Amino acid sequence: MAVFPEGPLVGAIPERRKMRREKSGARHVLAVLMVVLSLLLLLIGCDGRNGADLPVLGQVDRDFLFHDQDNQPVTPALFAGKVYVTDFFFTSCPSICPIMKRQMVRVYEAFRNDPEVLLLSHSIDPEHDTVEVLRNYADGLGIETDKWHLVTGDQEQIFAMAKHYMLAAMKHDEAPGGYLHSGSFVLVDNQGRIRGYYDGTDTKEVDQLIDDLTSLLRHPR
């Protein structure tokens, strides 16, 4: 910047005009920089929905004790501070479960290397789906237990958890497989708050789940 040893007012008017032009020029550059910076922040910031914008649909705070495919006890403690996706299924289900599992595998692969994300699938037919059956099924899927727990346990407790997550699960003679249950995937944040329900048989909804989960990880609040 030009220095006027005699003070800013000294000097010919053209010089002052020049200085004013320089100042406003600098201001323009600054303004442009600000706009560019904000645009950049907007772009590299959250794409899709902001994690904080996801609705809070409920609080998960029921105690449970189930066992997973490795016969490890599974309790709420395992999910404390983690973001997780949960659903209800049974291995001999002929209709929606296979489709749900295909979709859950997509979620598994998307967050495979992120230790902050866990998956929890409950069997609603624990009489058939013993730890051994779940172990076998997990082997077939090729999944790691500590990332994706397939659990079995007391049937009433499992139905109670479904109710707690506000999903339907019940025995029904007319239903294919003998059970009626919701095909929803439930997204729970690291404070145990339900942030979304997604149709686990619908690719687009699972796409949205993956997006929302990503947003939650970036903006935990």
Added chain:
Amino acid sequence: MLGLAVLLSAVPNADAAEAAAVEAAPGQAVYIAHCAPCHGGNGEGFRRVYPPLVDSRFFTTDLNRLPCVIRYGLQGEITVGGVVFNQQMPGNNRLTNEDMLVLINYLQQRWGAQEQPVHLEKWLKTCR
């Protein structure tokens, strides 16, 4: 527009493949409703949980075993395309014999070698 499409599709076509495809349509509907969720829309299977159906011996050499498998399921270790599967296929008692017949014809046509006659009642008697 729809009317035109209907008219066009009603035009008799001497193409044998197309005639066969039209015949297989009810079988395809049964497949999509009852089998595709696990075995996939294109019979591709899924990981090592649901075996692929493409070139399955159940549609060729072991066709006589197929009705029992469809109605009563299958469990225990089997090797399909060099991959070992050991899951439980649930039986399906909602398919009538008629449904099964159209389904099996579809399966043969899509993934079998040649169309063999299906002796449904006789083969169902051998189920354990």
